[in-house]
Amino acid sequence: DVKVTQSSRYLVKRTGEKVFLECVQDMDHENMFWYRQDPGLGLRLIYFSYDVKMKEKGDIPEGYSVSREKKERFSLILESASTNQTSMYLCASSSGVSRNTEAFFGQGTRLTVV
Amino acid sequence: AQTxxxxxxxxxxxxxxxxxxxxxxxxxxxxxxxxxxKQPPSRQMILVIRQEAYKQQNATENRFSVNFQKAAKSFSLKISDSQLGDTAMYFCAFCLFGNEKLTFGTGTRLTIIP
Structure with a gap:
């Protein structure tokens, strides 16, 4: 059974903290993604990676960075958490959506910044 | 940019x-x-159906079918014989050929009433 695992389902952090959200996939996928989900805004792409150590900015990268040191792991980093980063964060992986495969998602991390 | x-x-x-x-x-x-x-209350995103733009035939998956109108840029989802388990958020998404990034809509919250 294919799996994308996010390290936490719920997380509460203080303003100014450095926050790490971890995502691991066991499908040997090249592509990994971080999305942010907010009510009324849908899912918005923060960053994606198409190979180890490779990354590209998505639509809303400000305040975030990423790390992909190994193929199976993609980390999202909030350098200095702020209350407007309170949201649901979804990780996804794929071997090629445009090659008739699908993207698989983790169960999300609901982050609250206080 | 695609929307x-x-x-x-x-x-x-x-x-x-x-x-x-x-x-x-x-x-x-x-x-x-x-x-x-589809995103049920469990938060797990599940692919319901996909449509390749070059195919004129509308995709179907059991009770789920689409009405793809390329000229009108419309892509509606029809759920027949709705079931309680269909209660979920439904997101429409778009991906360019050769590009792995998914662009999502804002979602529709569907409730099936017993």
């Missing part, structure tokens, strides 16, 4: 009835893919 619009924030329907969720998109490209994803 995806879902104009129905919420819908509800009686069990066993048929419901149609709307989605429109905007692109100047000719080769792309369209998707409907």
């Amino acid at each position: 995806v619009t879902q104009s129905q924030p919420e819908m509800s329907v009686q069990e066993a009835e048929t419901v149609t969720l709307s989605c429109t998109y905007d692109t100047s490209e000719n080769n792309y893919y369209l998707f409907w994803y």
